[in-house]
Amino acid sequence: MNIQRNLVTAAVLSTLLAACATQGGGYYGSTPPPPQQQPQPEPEQAGMSKTKKGAWIGAAVGVAAGLLSGGDATERRQRALVGAGVGALAGGAIGNYQDRQERALRERMAGTGVGVVRQGDNITLSMPGNVTFAFNDASVQSQFYPVLDDVARTLTEYNQTVVEVAGHTDNLGSDAYNQDLSVRRANSVAAYLASHGVMQQRLITVGAGELHPIASNATDEGRAQNRRVEITLVPVKG
Known part of the structure; x- marks a missing residue:
C-alpha cells in the first residue's frame, strides 16, 4: 500500500512540474523572460505619411509668393505717397477698402487666367507668363493689354495702395x-501700368528669378506656372 501511495504522489508531482514549465516558461518561482519588444515606427511613420506631406506641400506652394521688396521699401513708399497727398488708411478702414478692391479685381479678372490671392490686408495678382509674354521675351503680348487695362483701371480707382510688381x-x-529676365518682365508690366494712369510713385519693381516657385520645376506644366508676374497691393497706412 505504501509503495502504491508513493508512486501516485510521484506521478502527481511530475504532472504539476511539467505544467509549470509549459505555462511560465520555467519552473514555479523562476523569473519569466522579458516580453519581446515591438518594433518602433520609423520617424516617417510616426509623423505624417508621405501622401499627407505631399498634399500639405502642394497646398503651401500653391499660394502666391506675395510681397518681396520688404517692409522697409514699402514703408518708404507709403510715406512718400502720404507726402504726395495720397490719403492714408487706418483701423477698420483698411480691411473694408481692400475688401472692395478685391471684389472689383475678382470680377474683372474672371476668365482671364489671372489669379487673385488675399493674404491679410495685401492682395496679390498672379499673371501667368505664357499669356503675358512670348517665350524668352520681356515685352507684354498685345492680347494681354485688355487685362492690364482692367488692372490699371482698378488701381487708379483704389489709389491708396503701394503696388509691387515682381x-x-x-x-x-x-x-x-x-534674374535679369524676371527684372525686365516686372519693369515691362510696371511701365504699362504707369502709362495707363497708375502713379509712378506707387510702383515698386523687383526680380525674383527662380527663387519662388509655386509648382514643381520637374514638369512642363509646373514650369509654366512658375513663369509669371505678381502684382501685390499693399494699403497705405497712417
Whole structure:
C-alpha cells in the first residue's frame, strides 16, 4: 500500500512540474523572460505619411509668393505717397477698402487666367507668363493689354495702395539670366501700368528669378506656372 501511495504522489508531482514549465516558461518561482519588444515606427511613420506631406506641400506652394521688396521699401513708399497727398488708411478702414478692391479685381479678372490671392490686408495678382509674354521675351503680348487695362483701371480707382510688381521664372537657364529676365518682365508690366494712369510713385519693381516657385520645376506644366508676374497691393497706412 505504501509503495502504491508513493508512486501516485510521484506521478502527481511530475504532472504539476511539467505544467509549470509549459505555462511560465520555467519552473514555479523562476523569473519569466522579458516580453519581446515591438518594433518602433520609423520617424516617417510616426509623423505624417508621405501622401499627407505631399498634399500639405502642394497646398503651401500653391499660394502666391506675395510681397518681396520688404517692409522697409514699402514703408518708404507709403510715406512718400502720404507726402504726395495720397490719403492714408487706418483701423477698420483698411480691411473694408481692400475688401472692395478685391471684389472689383475678382470680377474683372474672371476668365482671364489671372489669379487673385488675399493674404491679410495685401492682395496679390498672379499673371501667368505664357499669356503675358512670348517665350524668352520681356515685352507684354498685345492680347494681354485688355487685362492690364482692367488692372490699371482698378488701381487708379483704389489709389491708396503701394503696388509691387515682381517677376518670376522657372529654373531653366542660368541663375543670372533668369534674374535679369524676371527684372525686365516686372519693369515691362510696371511701365504699362504707369502709362495707363497708375502713379509712378506707387510702383515698386523687383526680380525674383527662380527663387519662388509655386509648382514643381520637374514638369512642363509646373514650369509654366512658375513663369509669371505678381502684382501685390499693399494699403497705405497712417
